[in-house]
Amino acid sequence: MKPLTQALKKMLSALAAADAGEMLGRRAKARHLGGDAAQAPAAAAPKRKQVALWLSEMPTQAALTYALSSCQRMDMDLLILHTGKLRAQALLAAHGNTFESANVHLDIHAIEGAEQEALYAYIERHSRIAFLVMGSPNQAMTAQAALPPVPMVMVTPAEAEADIAPRQAAAA
Numbered sequence: 001m002k003p004l005t006q007a008l009k010k011m012l013s014a015l016a017a018a019d020a021g022e023m024l025g026r027r028a029k030a031r032h033l034g035g036d037a038a039q040a041p042a043a044a045a046p047k048r049k050q051v052a053l054w055l056s057e058m059p060t061q062a063a064l065t066y067a068l069s070s071c072q073r074m075d076m077d078l079l080i081l082h083t084g085k086l087r088a089q090a091l092l093a094a095h096g097n098t099f100e101s102a103n104v105h106l107d108i109h110a111i112e113g114a115e116q117e118a119l120y121a122y123i124e125r126h127s128r129i130a131f132l133v134m135g136s137p138n139q140a141m142t143a144q145a146a147l148p149p150v151p152m153v154m155v156t157p158a159e160a161e162a163d164i165a166p167r168q169a170a171a172a
Contacts, residue, residue, distance in 0.1 A: 048077050049130045050107070052123065052150075055082040055091065056115060063135030063155040064095060068102045076130060077105040081119065084110065124149045 004012075013034075051074075053067045071078045078099075082088045088108050092099070099106055111118045123129050131151040 047128055048075070048105075050077045050079040050126075050128050052079045052081050052129045052132045054119065054132060054134050055080060055088065057135075060135040060155065060157045062157045063133055064098065066153070066155045067133045068098065068104055070133070071104040072102060074130070077107060079129065080106065080108045081111055081122065082108065083115065120148055 051067050051070050053063065067078060070076065080088060080091065082091075088110070092108075109122070111122055123132065129150055131153055132148060133153045133155060135155055
C-alpha cells in the first residue's frame with residue numbers, strides 16, 4: 001500500500017470532522033482538529049452569584065450574620081455596597097475576623113449619587129447579584145414608584161422585632 005501524502009491526510013481528517021462544527025463548541029473543535037487549545041480564545045471562568053449588603057449606615061450584626069450565612073449556604077460571594085470609603089473601612093475594622101472566619105470572597109463597591117436611584121441602577125447593571133440585604137428599617141427605600149431589580153431582604157435585630165410585634169398586634 002502506498003503511503004498517504006500529508007495533504008491527503010489533512011483532507012481525510014477534515015472530512016471526518018466536517019460535522020464537528022455543528023455540534024461542538026470552539027474549544028472542543030480546536031481539540032478535535034488537533035489544534036492548540038491555547039489558540040482558541042480562553043473563555044472567562046463563570047463568575048459566582050453575589051449577595052449584596054447595602055451600607056447606608058453601619059449594618060446590624062443580624063444583617064451581617066444573615067448575609068454571610070446566606071453566602072456560605074448558597075455558595076455565593078459577598079458584595080458590600082456603600083456610600084463612602086470610611087464606612088466600608090470601619091466595617092472591615094470592626095468585623096474583619098468575622099469575614100475571615102466565614103471564608104467568603106468579599107468585594108466592596110462605592111455607590112455615587114442619589115442613594116436609591118444609584119443603588120438600583122448599579123444592581124440593574126450587574127446581573128450576578130442574587131438579592132439585596134439591608135440591616136435596618138431606616139435603610140429601606142421609601143419611594144414606591146421604583147422597585148428594586150432583585151429581591152430585597154430586610155433583616156432586623158431581635159429587639160427591633162420584639163418592638164414591632166406588639167405594634168402589629170395592636171394595629172390588627
